[in-house]
Amino acid sequence: MVDLSVIELDTPPDDFLADEPEGAAFYKAFQASGIGDFDCRYLAVFKNGMRIAVVPYFLGNFSLGMLLPHGMLKKCTGWIRFGYACVGHPSTDFGQIEGEVSAEVLNLVNATLAKKSALIAYKGFPEDLPLTGFIRARGLPVAVLTPAADYYSGLDGHRRNDFRHKLNAASTLRLEQYSTLPGHLQAPVYQLYLDTLRHTQLCFEILTPEYFRAVSGLGQFHLYFEGARLIGFLQMIVSGKKANLKYMGMDHRRNRQYFLYFVMCLRGIEAALHAGCTRIELGVSSYPAKRLMGCELVETCVFFRHSHVFFHWLLGKVKFFIEPSSDELR
Numbered sequence: 463m464v465d466l467s468v469i470e471l472d473t474p475p476d477d478f479l480a481d482e483p484e485g486a487a488f489y490k491a492f493q494a495s496g497i498g499d500f501d502c503r504y505l506a507v508f509k510n511g512m513r514i515a516v517v518p519y520f521l522g523n524f525s526l527g528m529l530l531p532h533g534m535l536k537k538c539t540g541w542i543r544f545g546y547a548c549v550g551h552p553s554t555d556f557g558q559i560e561g562e563v564s565a566e567v568l569n570l571v572n573a574t575l576a577k578k579s580a581l582i583a584y585k586g587f588p589e590d591l592p593l594t595g596f597i598r599a600r601g602l603p604v605a606v607l608t609p610a611a612d613y614y615s616g617l618d619g620h621r622r623n624d625f626r627h628k629l630n631a632a633s634t635l636r637l638e639q640y641s642t643l644p645g646h647l648q649a650p651v652y653q654l655y656l657d658t659l660r661h662t663q664l665c666f667e668i669l670t671p672e673y674f675r676a677v678s679g680l681g682q683f684h685l686y687f688e689g690a691r692l693i694g695f696l697q698m699i700v701s702g703k704k705a706n707l708k709y710m711g712m713d714h715r716r717n718r719q720y721f722l723y724f725v726m727c728l729r730g731i732e733a734a735l736h737a738g739c740t741r742i743e744l745g746v747s748s749y750p751a752k753r754l755m756g757c758e759l760v761e762t763c764v765f766f767r768h769s770h771v772f773f774h775w776l777l778g779k780v781k782f783f784i785e786p787s788s789d790e791l792r
Contacts (some may be wrong), residue, residue, distance in 0.1 A: 464509060466570050470515075471504040478516055483699035483706040484554050485742075487680055489518065492553055495673035499523060500552045505574060507567050513562035517571050519549045520579065544768075547575040549586035550751035552667045555604040555745055556762065557586035565592040576769060581777075583766040589701075593765050597774070599781040605744040605752035613756075615736055621754060625728060628721035635720060636687040637729065643678040647685065650692045654711030662713055662747070669709070681708070682730060688716065696726045698733060705734035706743045724747070727755060 470552065473493065479485040493502050500520045507515040517777045524544045549571065550557035568591070576583045584591060586601060610616040614625070659668065681699035685692060694712040698705060702774045707730045712722045727744065744752050750758060762786060767776040 463568075465511075466566065467508045468570055468574050469506045469508070470574075471506055474518065475505050478518075479558055479560055481702055481704070482558065483564040483681070483701045483704055484558075485701060486549070487701065488677070489551065491676040491680055492551070492673070494676045495670050497670055497673060498552065498667055500667070502551070507561070507570060508610045509562075512559070515559060515563070515567050517549060517559050519571075519575065520552055521545070521546055524551070524581070524583075528558055537701075544581045544773075545579050546581040546583055546766075547579040548583040548585050549575075550587070555586055555602070555743065556760075557584060557732060558689050563591070564671065565594070568593060570576055572767075580769040580773070581766065583764060586762045586763055587765065589652065589761070589763045591763070591765060593767075595783070597778045597781060599764045599766070600785045602746040602786050603749075603759035603761050603762045604746055605749065605757035606760050607731065607742040607744060607755065607757045608740060608753075609735060609742065610755065611733060611735065617756065624754075625724070628724045629728060632686075632720040632722065632725040634688075635693070635725075638685045638687065639733075640683045640685065641679060641681075643683045647692065648674045648678070651683070651685070651695045651711065653703070654692065654695055654713065655709065656711075657714065658711040682733065684733070686712075686722065686726065688720075693720075694722050694726055696730050698730050698776060699740060700734065700737050703740045704743075705730075705737065705739040705741070707731075707734075707745065715742060724751065724755075727751070776779075 473485045474489050476486055478489065489502065500522050502518065502520045504516040505519065506513055507517065521547075524546045549559070572582055572593075584593065584596070589598065614622055617625070648671065652669075652674050655669060655674075677697070681697060684696040684698065686694035693716045694710070696710045697708040699708055707727065710723075710726055712726070716722055731742060744755070744757055753759075766777060768777055
């Protein structure tokens with residue numbers, strides 16, 4: 463007889479997702495940063511006394527307007543809110559469950575989460591997740607690069623010349639790399655993040671200044687200076703042969719002059735290759751630029767189920783609100 467049980471944890475085990483850039487250290491840093499109203503927790507699943515899975519989830523409030531671009535529709539739907547329990551993480555593009563991902567395990571997880579919220583969701587998972595009774599919606603694809611050791615030689619001549627031109631345009635900028643972000647640079651980095659956020663149509667989470675203190679020492683920060691002025695930053699997290707170009711910010715007035723977005727991504731790719739990485743995640747959005755860099759767009763899905771029959775039906779009818787538009791995917 464199989465005995466399945468579950469224990470709730472406030473923080474992830476120290477070995478959680480040990481081979482991933484966004485592992486236990488990142489999850490703990492995010493929790494310490496006071497971002498939004500997310501309440502991050504973890505379910506440890508045991509079979510006959512042996513731990514077989516760790517399932518991260520977070521509690522929050524979902525607004526239909528949260529995922530819409532700025533405009534009248536966003537304002538008109540902002541009042542439509544649901545409390546939810548979502549498997550995954552607010553800040554990671556891919557949903558991750560450590561260990562066994564079976565219908566048996568997920569049924570136990572769902573039974574546990576149903577006691578916490580009428581609305582259960584899964585964010586950033588593949589379409590074949592073994593769930594029963596859930597509505598599936600298309601999520602934002604994630605740009606993933608699996609480059610050859612000599613990245614530039616794998617590009618066609620036109621792109622090599624284009625990228626060389628962009629890198630040359632930024633040759634006068636000074637690049638400083640830090641494994642620990644100096645205290646006096648944390649505020650300027652956060653300001654660049656906020657400036658970039660204002661140019662972003664869709665945003666699920668908004669970082670706090672505490673985030674940049676909490677993750678200092680986790681991965682690398684690439685800082686770009688025009689003289690003494692900080693005009694761009696890139697956060698990169700590396701684990702083994704995997705890298706994640708996580709967050710970036712820039713002075714958009716300098717972007718056209720220096721092709722700053724491209725330059726930060728290309729220099730990040732170079733740094734990841736130098737570290738021996740064979741898989742590099744560049745996140746969601748800006749898909750045309752990432753396709754030019756050679757990225758594949760890996761599809762993700764969002765799953766959700768409401769315990770009330772009417773609301774479950776209604777969410778199925780309006781799921782297009784959370785699905786990416788053709789404009790976003792161009």
